[in-house]
Structures are given as C-alpha cells and as structure tokens.
Amino acid sequence: MIERYREDILTPASVITISLILLAVLALVTAISLALGTADISIKDIFNILMGNTVSDDPLRRIVFRIRLPRIILAGLVGFALSLGGVVFQAILRNPLADPFILGVSSGSAFGAVIAIALGFGFAVGVPVMSFIGALLTIYLVMMIGARNIGVESSTILLTGVIINAFFTAIIMFFISVSANDRLHTMLYWLYGDLSQARYSQLIIILPLVLLASVILYGFSRELNIITTGDENAAQLGVEVGMIKKVTLLIVSLVMGLVVAFSGLIGFVGLIVPHLARMAFRSDHRLLIPVASIGGAIFLIAADTLARTIVSPSELPVGVITAFIGAPFFIILLKKRGSQWT
Amino acid sequence: MNLKKIGYRYEKRWALKGIDLDLKEGEIVGILGPNGSGKSTLLKIMDNVLMPHEGEINIWSKPSHIFTRPAFAREVAMVAQENHFRFSFSALEVVLMGRFPHLKRLQFEGQTDIEIARDALRLTHALDLSGRSIHELSEGEKQRVFIARALAQEPKIILLDEPTSFLDLKFKKEIFRLISNLSKDKGLSVVLVSHDIDLAAHYCHRLIMLKNGTIYAAGAPDEVITASNIEYVYECPVLVDNHPLSGRPRINLV
Secondary structure (H helix, E strand, O other): OOOOOOOOOOOHHHHHHHHHHHHHHHHHHHHHHHHOOOOOOOHHHHHHHHOOOOOOOOHHHHHHHHHHHHHHHHHHHHHHHHHHHHHHHHHHOOOOOOOOOOOOHHHHHHHHHHHHHHOOOOOOOHHHHHHHHHHHHHHHHHHHHHOOOOOOOHHHHHHHHHHHHHHHHHHHHHHHHHOOOHHHHOHHHHHOOOOOOOOHHHHHHHHHHHHHHHHHHHHOHHHHHHHOOOHHHHHHOOOOHHHHHHHHHHHHHHHHHHHHHHHOOOOOHHHHHHHHHHHHOOOOHHHHHHHHHHHHHHHHHHHHHHHHHOOOOOOOOHHHHHHHHHHHHHHHHHHHHHHHHO | OEEEEEEEEEOOEEEEEEEEEEOOOOOEEEEEOOOOOOHHHHHHHHOOOOOOOEEEEEEOOEEHHHOOHHHHHHHEEEEOOOOOOOOOOEHHHHHHHOOHHHOOOOOOOOHHHHHHHHHHHHHOOOHHHOOOEHHHOOHHHHHHHHHHHHHHOOOOEEEEEOOOOOOOHHHHHHHHHHHHHHHHHHOOEEEEEOOOHHHHHHHOOEEEEEEOOEEEEEEOHHHHOOHHHHHHHHOOOEEEEEOOOOOOEEEEEO
16 A cells, blocks of 8 residues: 655744744845835835944934834734734634624724723723723624634624624724824824834834744644644543633733734734735644744735835725735635535 | 433433443444434533433543543544544644643643554554545544544543444454454454444454444343344344354344
8 A cells, every 4th residue: 555644844943944934034125114104215225224324313213213114013013913813813712713893802802992991091901901802892792792602703703793893883982082182193004004103112112022922832832732622522631621712812802902913903814924924834833823824924024015015195094904804815715615614 | 331320411302311321442343223212412422422310431440531532542442433624734734633631731742642643544454554644534534533532532431423433344344453452462452333234243252232322122132133133223133143163143134
C-alpha cells in the first residue's frame, strides 16, 4: 500500500520562519506607506529619515514622525488586534464568519465609548474602560444566544449580530443627536473607523496590551484547535473548555474595547484576514494566530494608506475601505459555505 | 472503573436510575437498549462530561470528578457518535489531537507523538487517509480516524458510542476485532453502545441491557440475549439461536 501522508507536521521552526517572513512584509508595507501621502516623499528620503541622516527640523522628518508613523503604527496594532479577535471568535463560536464587527461586539464597544463621552469621562481611561465593558456585555449576549445548543447555526449567530448592531447603532445615533457635547458631534467620522487621531500617548497604552493579549492567547492555541471540534469533544480530549472560553473571551473583549475606543468601527478585518490565512496555511492555531495577526496589521496599514491617498488631499474613514472589500468577500463566503463549513 | 447507583435526570425526568457497573481490566462490555433508554447518557457520565445527580463513579478507587480534564483524558477516551469539524484539519492532525492530554502547554508534537498517531491510524486501517482533509472523508473513514484518535490518547478505558454505525460489513468486523485484540493484548477495557446486537453478543464479554434508564438485564451474552428479554426491551418479537461457529447467541427477526 502506498503511504500517502503529509510529512510537514507543524514545527516551531516553521511557525517562526513564516512569522519572520510576514514581519519582513510588514516592514516593507510600513516603509511604502510612510512614503505615500499628500506630501511626496521618496523611499530614499524615508530611509534617510529613519536612519537619522536628516536635521531635526526637516519638514519631511516632521511629517514622517509626527503624522504618518503614529498613524501607521496604530493601523498595524488595530489590524493585528481585530484579526486576532476574529480568529478567537471563530474558534470559540465554531463559525468562520464570526468577526467582531459582524457579531456586534465592535458596536457594543462603541456604545460603551459613546456613553463614556456623553458622561464626560476622560479619553485616557474612562472611554477605553467603558468601551471594554460594552464589548464584554455584547460578547456575553452573543454567547448566551449562541450557546443554547452545541451546533449553533451560523445564521443564528449572524442574525444576533445584525440585531445587536442595529440596536447599539440606534442608541449611539440617539446620543449623538441629542447631545450638546461637541466631542460627540465629531464622532460620526469615528463610527466609520478613523485612524487619523493617532497619538504616541495612545500607542504606549495599546502596544503592550495588544502584544500581551496575543502572547496569552497564543498559549491557548492548541486548546482552540480542539475547541473548534465541539465543546464535548474538547472536554473528552482533556481541554478545560469553560475556563478557556472565559479567559480568551475576556482578553478579546479587553482588546476590542481598547481598539474601538481609539479607532472606531472598522469592519471585516477579522473576517477577511483569518480566512485568507486559513486558505494559505491551515487551521492549526499555533500557526494561524501569528499569521492572521501579522496579516491583519499588513492589511489595515495597506487599507489605511489607501484611505488617506485615494481622494487626496481629502481622506476617507478606513472603515469605508475595509467594508468595500469585506462585504463582497463576506457574501462570497456565505455562498460557498454550504459545501465546507456546515 | 466502578459505577454505584448512578442516577441522572434531564429537568425532572430521570434518564438513568440505579445503574451499577464494575468494569474490569481488559473487559469488553456492551450496552444495549432501544432508542432513548439512556445508553448515550450513561456513556457521557462515564466520560465525566455529565455529572450524575446520584451515585458515584470511581476510577482506580478514586472518584472520577477529582481528576483534572487532562488526567482523566489519559485514563478514558471516547469515540462520540457525532463529530463536527467546521475547519479543515488533516486526518493526521485530528489523530494528533489525541496527544493533547500528554503534552505540556505550547509543546509541539514530537516524533514519538507522530509515531503513536501513525500506529493508531495503521491499526484502524486509516493510514492512507492521514494527509487528507477530514472534510473529504466518508462517514466510515471518519469513524476510523476518530477511533485512531482515541487510541492515540493511550487510555486504559475506551468508550465507544455506536462505533460501527457508519461502517460497512468488512470494517465493522475489523473494528470489533481490533477492540477485541486491544483488550486481550493491552488490557484495554472497552464500553460500547451498540444497536448491532449480534456483533455485540459476538465480541463482548458482558452485556448490559437498558430499558427506560434502568438495567433490565446484565451478564454474559447468552444470559442477556434471550427471546423474552429482547421482546420486552425492544418491543419486537425475535427468535434467538446460536451462531454455528462461535456458539454465541444470535437474533433473527420474525
């Protein structure tokens, strides 16, 4: 008998190699994105500026370091977090269409943020914390509705998301309409995803938290693999299903709260990127988590570069770009789902 | 594994009541009974997935609920009736999931684990499936992969819920022979739920017949498989004779 089997069992070496390649792509995309924009800067200038070969009051240097770099880093971190969140939701809900935005977690989180702003909380702590509470509340709702039986129908989860989205968006619009708060009036733009307000002071909060979350979630990657095969199944194989779900969802809501507070509602990243990662590699979360996360960073940096250059000198909210790509993508997935995922 | 006076209820209705069972090393016990008699519930209780409302279960004289999940999974493996894979994993990856309780957090499967997984696939005649996606396999092929996964767990006890339901005649026989050999050679204890009375009678050392959540009959196959027992429990009249070669009881519909 011919022994036909795949020799390439996942090893730490292959995970590290693939991750390093993607990080190199990320660096390249970052450099290109730094060069693109209303002010024309060549890649050679970028290189010189990054190497410190320019005077400190060089206007190009200021554009790169004050305006473009923080925005690119924020885009990268947000994309990284959204994609990571998508991977975890998809594993726990056993649904490849689960995405923080589609599930309504992002709008739940935005709801928390808007309440915080309406109540006059500060942007440094109050808004992210309320945003986190909003995300947690929504995840709880989704899980409660979705976890009735073990084989949750995709359509139930998606409908739940639609309803939650509609509800929270209505409340947000209500607050924006009745509030005399100037800050709220500028938030319409934020509702479609806005990375233009990036500040180093925010990045210092987001960067360590997102990285820490990804490290902890990576620690659960083998459990997540097994959880995708069903709760009972996972328990039988020795996975502490209840504990893992609680911990991972708590971490994801924390990250989603943070990301939404600083960047608004950016949809579909957590749907598109993990899906492409699964198509290119495999469903093993030990590889999927790094690939999808770094891929998410690359994707959102590219999307945001497009958002700020496509109608230059004006710009679009980045959520418009991701929705343009994501919505058709979602429909295609939904169409072909029957054969593979049910 | 020892079960004492196990009772389990869904809401108010008792699905199981007063179940006693003493599983010995290397023994194959078959659980028979009509649909809804509590067979699968009993298996889930033995697998520590459901907590009984009454009675106690001990494994090596230790109550089963004090085991951590991984520790329990090293003792007991389960082949469930249904498995849903939403995401694509290769058959080998699925079998390697059986190594989970043996590995530390973040530890990757090593050469030994891969050897164990491939041996398990070889035993269930599924080695040639190992590189294929679980989505491409037929129900019977999947069944063999899941049995291989349970073997890769290297448990002392295997619980099987309708292990041969999707298998054709040849693989039915192969799986039962495999179970038989494992119990003989490795002292593996097996509890299996089956609708196939003849096969169960042929390969099991002991049978337990459930009716409405209680044990109606228990003992050696020829004590349990009698025309009157079957007729009462399954509400279907049958003729019982003996297999011409093995002498085990055999049912014939009338």
